[in-house]
Amino acid sequence: xxxxxxxxxxxxxxxxxxxxxxxxxxxxxxxxxxxxxxxxxxxxxxxxxxxxxxxxxxxxxxxxxxxxxxxxxxxxxxxxxxxxxxxxxxxxxxxxxxxxxxxxxxxxxxxxxxxxxxxxxxxxxxxxxxxxxxxxxxxxxxxxxxxxxxxx
Numbered sequence: 001x002x003x004x005x006x007x008x009x010x011x012x013x014x015x016x017x018x019x020x021x022x023x024x025x026x027x028x029x030x031x032x033x034x035x036x037x038x039x040x041x042x043x044x045x046x047x048x049x050x051x052x053x054x055x056x057x058x059x060x061x062x063x064x065x066x067x068x069x070x071x072x073x074x075x076x077x078x079x080x081x082x083x084x085x086x087x088x089x090x091x092x093x094x095x096x097x098x099x100x101x102x103x104x105x106x107x108x109x110x111x112x113x114x115x116x117x118x119x120x121x122x123x124x125x126x127x128x129x130x131x132x133x134x135x136x137x138x139x140x141x142x143x144x145x146x147x148x149x150x151x152x
Contacts, residue, residue: 036048055122083097129148
């Protein structure tokens with residue numbers, strides 16, 4: 001907020017964990033709350049920036065599964081602390097249990113593929129170079145059908 005008071009334009013895009021903020025869309029001084037934004041890079045490429053939950057069919061059409069998944073994800077995040085403490089006793093590096101489980105779940109693999117296809121369609125619809133989003137919590141940068149997908 002200090003940066004906004006000093007003139008920096010802040011764009012906030014709510015996601016599924018703070019979706020209640022979607023009812024406050026608009027500009028408040030230098031802070032804007034938007035569903036999506038467009039960003040043009042120094043080289044002239046244009047990206048549409050979204051949270052990404054709107055392309056997640058589980059979040060949109062089976063909310064109870066999303067809630068259950070969120071509870072499980074939070075549990076795994078909490079379990080990471082004791083797991084990594086035990087790993088440190090054996091001289092092992094920190095490790096993310098939640099990321100491991102997510103990567104090994106076949107359902108997640110299928111979901112990510114459909115999710116990425118929806119993002120490519122969205123980018124082409126808006127005639128942008130690609131989409132920047134973060135809903136799936138898995139940082140990566142891919143090019144699919146000529147569309148750039150920096151995901152996180």
